[in-house]
Amino acid sequence: MxxxxxxxxxxxxxxxxxxxxxxxxxxxxxxxxxxxxxxxxAVPEKPQAEKHDRASVHEKKELNKKKVKEQKEEHKLRKRSAKEKERAFREQEIERIKLAKQKQQQREDRAKRLLKKTRRGQPIMGPKINDLLDKIKNDDTYTG
The missing domain is CATH 1.20.5 (Single alpha-helices involved in coiled-coils or other helix-helix interfaces)
Incomplete structure (x- = not known):
């Protein structure tokens, strides 16, 4: 078997x-x-279940209500702070994008100035020289 x-x-x-x-x-x-x-x-006796007073039960209920209320408040606070963080992050992102667009526009304008040409196709040197002078003025190594 x-x-x-x-x-x-x-x-x-x-x-x-x-x-x-x-x-x-x-x-x-x-x-x-x-x-x-x-x-x-001596044989230990069985522990008797405590008689619950209505007052103690009522106190426990009140305590539980307070705890629940505190937890709800804490939850609301956490939610509010999370929304605030998200809003701040979005604002930073928008600001960063705005700055990037502005820098890109400045680069395009500078390139347009530097690449100007005469009617016959010759490059105009004035804007290029002015740009070099501006770079020298803004550089800390030359202005001490």
């Missing part, structure tokens, strides 16, 4: 194992308490 394989990963198997462990623990505890009683030691 072959043994039937136990399927350890099924829900039924786990439930049986838990039940078996619980009954074993209960049996051991019962035996221990019985031996204690026979030997004359």
């Amino acid at each position: 072959t043994k039937v394989e136990k399927k350890k990963f099924t829900k039924e198997y786990r439930l049986k194992e838990i039940q078996k462990n619980l009954t074993k623990k209960a049996r051991l505890k019962k035996g221990y308490l019985k031996v204690l009683k026979e030997e004359g030691y």
Whole structure:
């Protein structure tokens, strides 16, 4: 005869194992308490469930309400700060894009000035010389 394989990963198997462990623990505890009683030691009594006062229950409910309210406030604060961060990020992005467009426009204008030509196609040197002079004026190494 072959043994039937136990399927350890099924829900039924786990439930049986838990039940078996619980009954074993209960049996051991019962035996221990019985031996204690026979030997004359004081057997610990079962802890009685505390009687709940209406006042204490009411206080707990109030406490829970306060906690929930605090959590909601905290959630609102976090949400508000997240929106503020997002708005600030968007503003920075818009500002960055605006600056990039402005720089690009300046580059195009400068290139247009520098590439001016006469009617016959000769380059005009005036804007190029002025540009070089501006570069020298703005450079810190020459103005000390």
